[in-house]
Amino acid sequence: MNKRISMLFTIAAVAVIGATLFGSTYTQTQISGQSLDTSKMDVNVIEQIHQMGGLQLVMPEAFAVTDCGALAETGRKVVEFNLTGESVTLPIMGGKTYNAMTFSGEVPGPTLRVTQGDVVKMTLTIPADEVTGHGNDMHASQMSAGNFESVNPGETSQYCYIAESAGIFKYHCSGVHLIGMDQHVLSGMYGIAIVDPVNGYKKLAVEKTSVSNGKVSIDRQIYDADALEFTLQYNQLYLTPEGNYDAGAMFQHHNTATVVNGMQFGYVPNMVHNLLVKGDPGKNIFVAQPWNGLELKQYQSQPLFVENGQHVRLFVENQGNEPVFFHIVGEILDRVTQGNRVQSGATETWMLGGSQGMIVDLVFDEPGAYAAVNHDYAAIYTGAATVFVAGDPFGLNPRLVDAGVIPAPVPSYAYALGNPSNAVPPMGMNSIAHPALNVHGLYTDEVASEKIANGALPLWDIVPTLPPIP
Numbered sequence: 445m446n447k448r449i450s451m452l453f454t455i456a457a458v459a460v461i462g463a464t465l466f467g468s469t470y471t472q473t474q475i476s477g478q479s480l481d482t483s484k485m486d487v488n489v490i491e492q493i494h495q496m497g498g499l500q501l502v503m504p505e506a507f508a509v510t511d512c513g514a515l516a517e518t519g520r521k522v523v524e525f526n527l528t529g530e531s532v533t534l535p536i537m538g539g540k541t542y543n544a545m546t547f548s549g550e551v552p553g554p555t556l557r558v559t560q561g562d563v564v565k566m567t568l569t570i571p572a573d574e575v576t577g578h579g580n581d582m583h584a585s586q587m588s589a590g591n592f593e594s595v596n597p598g599e600t601s602q603y604c605y606i607a608e609s610a611g612i613f614k615y616h617c618s619g620v621h622l623i624g625m626d627q628h629v630l631s632g633m634y635g636i637a638i639v640d641p642v643n644g645y646k647k648l649a650v651e652k653t654s655v656s657n658g659k660v661s662i663d664r665q666i667y668d669a670d671a672l673e674f675t676l677q678y679n680q681l682y683l684t685p686e687g688n689y690d691a692g693a694m695f696q697h698h699n700t701a702t703v704v705n706g707m708q709f710g711y712v713p714n715m716v717h718n719l720l721v722k723g724d725p726g727k728n729i730f731v732a733q734p735w736n737g738l739e740l741k742q743y744q745s746q747p748l749f750v751e752n753g754q755h756v757r758l759f760v761e762n763q764g765n766e767p768v769f770f771h772i773v774g775e776i777l778d779r780v781t782q783g784n785r786v787q788s789g790a791t792e793t794w795m796l797g798g799s800q801g802m803i804v805d806l807v808f809d810e811p812g813a814y815a816a817v818n819h820d821y822a823a824i825y826t827g828a829a830t831v832f833v834a835g836d837p838f839g840l841n842p843r844l845v846d847a848g849v850i851p852a853p854v855p856s857y858a859y860a861l862g863n864p865s866n867a868v869p870p871m872g873m874n875s876i877a878h879p880a881l882n883v884h885g886l887y888t889d890e891v892a893s894e895k896i897a898n899g900a901l902p903l904w905d906i907v908p909t910l911p912p913i914p
């Protein structure tokens with residue numbers, strides 16, 4: 445049986461099962477897909493259709509066209525997105541490791557960033573020594589599932605699509621003949637595509653109030669569309685004590701960890717921040733600091749640094765099986781966008797179901813440390829707490845200047861320590877460049893070396909060379 449026929453057989457089988465289960469809902473004609481009975485149709489309507497030139501089956505362009513050659517000649521920008529499928533061993537909290545499956549050695553996989561209307565040329569390569577086949581389904585595409593085929597070790601596969609809709613979209617391991625998609629995705633084979641709106645992002649309006657002669661009035665503050673951007677991807681791990689995927693735990697929704705960008709508590713302070721703030725690397729300034737120590741290299745936790753009064757844009761995706769109740773302790777989400785439609789403003793919490801994303805725009809007004817959480821206590825305590833530090837809440841500027849770490853006071857610690865490389869998406873049309881990036885993320889040493897070659901700071905090498913902080 446060839447591939448296409450076997451797929452049609454599968455669809456027919458599903459239809460028959462559906463008909464059996466739902467009895468009267470399906471007629472035999474619907475199941476077998478036989479011709480319309482025109483004798484029962486309105487004759488005038490048929491005549492009208494005839495006069496209009498007849499019915500024609502029209503498919504949206506992005507759905508119909510997957511021919512990379514044809515799409516390359518449409519005059520659209522073609523963006524190549526190359527991934528490899530690799531099983532690797534990566535650390536988990538508590539000093540253990542687990543058997544991860546990755547796109548290109550990273551969890552989450554590399555972030556794709558394009559502009560609405562671009563052609564994405566997606567190429568998946570599976571190394572010959574990889575233990576299993578993999579696939580790739582990008583939710584930013586609109587193509588028949590038949591295009592997402594399993595790619596075997598030693599093979600390369602490609603598909604093309606037009607990114608027609610703006611927003612944040614999941615991609616994940618998936619293939620028509622791929623068994624164990626749940627294992628692959630929940631072991632790390634997921635990522636996002638950001639599709640910037642063709643006309644750019646909108647300015648951000650934040651409502652404040654002012655008082656004059658005892659009367660309160662609205663004082664609307666407008667921020668430019670350009671923003672400092674981060675990505676936060678939520679997921680769970682379902683592991684046996686040996687670090688293998690536990691399907692039984694998954695089916696019972698008994699996760700063993702909640703991860704943000706692949707790690708539990710990956711964005712909290714570490715010993716360097718302890719030293720800066722408390723003068724002692726051993727005195728923790730956050731309740732849980734599991735990735736604490738220069739020897740952890742790229743896995744050492746790193747907070748996210750922003751300026752006060754700065755437009756911040758977060759691309760948030762729920763990659764997992766459990767809902768995410770996204771909330772930032774001490775802040776209000778100034779704007780929530782899904783697709784490119786604004787869903788809410790001035791919101792305390794916004795919920796994401798599985799495989800759902802959003803863009804959160806906000807401004808941190810006051811200096812301080814703010815925890816972005818999944819406001820489900822089980823998720824918070826198992827890893828879904830991410831620390832943003834806005835401005836200079838610890839008064840470190842004079843000490844950092846005295847030590848020669850920075851030449852003059854800075855509006856955020858990112859100027860001294862950088863922001864974690866795996867939380868920062870590629871630059872888009874309204875991105876503010878981060879002052880610096882540090883090498884941080886759940887990825888292999890090979891990937892870490894690539895990040896260093898591209899200018900990200902290996903803090904584990906740099907920090908010991910800094911003059912002592914007075």
Ligand SMILES: [Cu+2]
Nearest residue numbers: 578579617628
């Ligand atoms: Cu896979």
